[in-house]
Amino acid sequence: MRTGRRILGAAITAMVAAGVMASAATPAVAGYQGANGKIAFSSDRGAGLDFEIWTTDATGDNPTQVTNNAVNDYSPSFGPNGQKVAFVRESDSAGYGDIWTMTPTGGSVERLTSSTAYDDTPAIGPSGARIAFTRYTEAGSGDIWIMNIDGTGLTRLTDTRSLESDPVFAPDGATIAFTCTADRREICTMNVDGGGRTQLTDCAERDCVAPDYSPSGGKIAFAGYCLKDEPCEGSAEIWTISPNGNNKTRLTPVGGWAEYPHFSPDASKIGFSSGGRPQDIGILRVSDGSITTLAATGDDWGSDWQPA
Ligand SMILES: [Ca+2]
Numbered sequence: 297m298r299t300g301r302r303i304l305g306a307a308i309t310a311m312v313a314a315g316v317m318a319s320a321a322t323p324a325v326a327g328y329q330g331a332n333g334k335i336a337f338s339s340d341r342g343a344g345l346d347f348e349i350w351t352t353d354a355t356g357d358n359p360t361q362v363t364n365n366a367v368n369d370y371s372p373s374f375g376p377n378g379q380k381v382a383f384v385r386e387s388d389s390a391g392y393g394d395i396w397t398m399t400p401t402g403g404s405v406e407r408l409t410s411s412t413a414y415d416d417t418p419a420i421g422p423s424g425a426r427i428a429f430t431r432y433t434e435a436g437s438g439d440i441w442i443m444n445i446d447g448t449g450l451t452r453l454t455d456t457r458s459l460e461s462d463p464v465f466a467p468d469g470a471t472i473a474f475t476c477t478a479d480r481r482e483i484c485t486m487n488v489d490g491g492g493r494t495q496l497t498d499c500a501e502r503d504c505v506a507p508d509y510s511p512s513g514g515k516i517a518f519a520g521y522c523l524k525d526e527p528c529e530g531s532a533e534i535w536t537i538s539p540n541g542n543n544k545t546r547l548t549p550v551g552g553w554a555e556y557p558h559f560s561p562d563a564s565k566i567g568f569s570s571g572g573r574p575q576d577i578g579i580l581r582v583s584d585g586s587i588t589t590l591a592a593t594g595d596d597w598g599s600d601w602q603p604a
């Protein structure tokens with residue numbers, strides 16, 4: 297079964313083989329209001345063999361490499377004013393991910409975590425003061441943690457042996473949406489203190505993962521991965537749902553492959569990762585469902601859209 301998992305590097309492969317991780321490297325994103333700025337994404341284009349953070353205009357013009365090192369960098373996620381990017385760098389002593397921040401042009405690089413746990417999918421809160429992320433530890437299969445923007449005040453929000461991952465803040469800062477586990481992967485919400493957990497979806501024949509709030513908070517986008525032996529097998533689509541669990545709607549065709557959705561800051565579009573590997577960044581126009589693709593050499597995935 298294909299899933300949303302991106303396996304990055306031998307260390308992560310080893311963690312999966314050991315049963316430590318049920319899922320990994322699913323970008324968390326946050327659609328904050330503004331004009332539509334740059335799109336940030338992870339790519340293996342360029343000279344290196346590992347993944348770097350790149351930015352591009354939404355037309356695909358002016359691609360710019362932002363990071364440059366020998367380890368994987370991915371899951372870029374803009375803060376509310378578009379001037380800070382949280383991302384994952386596989387920088388710890390075991391080769392697993394840690395949470396870092398930088399400016400969109402690669403300045404002011406700061407390392408926030410240095411745990412030997414695998415830290416993934418950061419999302420900056422709407423005040424810019426806090427970051428939620430997924431931590432995969434030896435004892436569990438993934439939980440949601442939160443910390444201050446400088447890495448202090450680390451607090452665990454979930455503590456279960458099932459997977460919680462891909463946190464993203466509602467624009468009002470009161471609620472976090474995330475991937476949760478029932479009979480399959482579903483979309484849940486909780487209060488930012490970890491209480492009030494609510495399951496929004498009942499995805500039946502699909503795993504539903506990787507939520508992103510619309511800039512107004514009125515919709516949550518997510519990816520649905522059709523399960524093996526279901527009629528839709530081999531398909532992954534972008535869906536939206538209201539935060540109260542109503543109005544679940546599929547936006548991309550069954551039979552396609554679309555994952556990691558993120559709203560544009562003006563809410564008119566949803567960026568996503570399109571096709572099998574190598575992937576390209578797709579852009580869905582919400583009004584009519586039309587799709588354009590920023591086709592380029594290289595494996596481009598895990599994007600977020602800068603509020604400008
Ligand atoms: Ca790199």
Ligand SMILES: [Ca+2]
Pocket residue numbers: 388392393394409410411412413414415
């Ligand atoms: Ca780590």
Ligand SMILES: [Ca+2]
Pocket residue numbers: 436437438439454455456457458459460
């Ligand atoms: Ca858990």
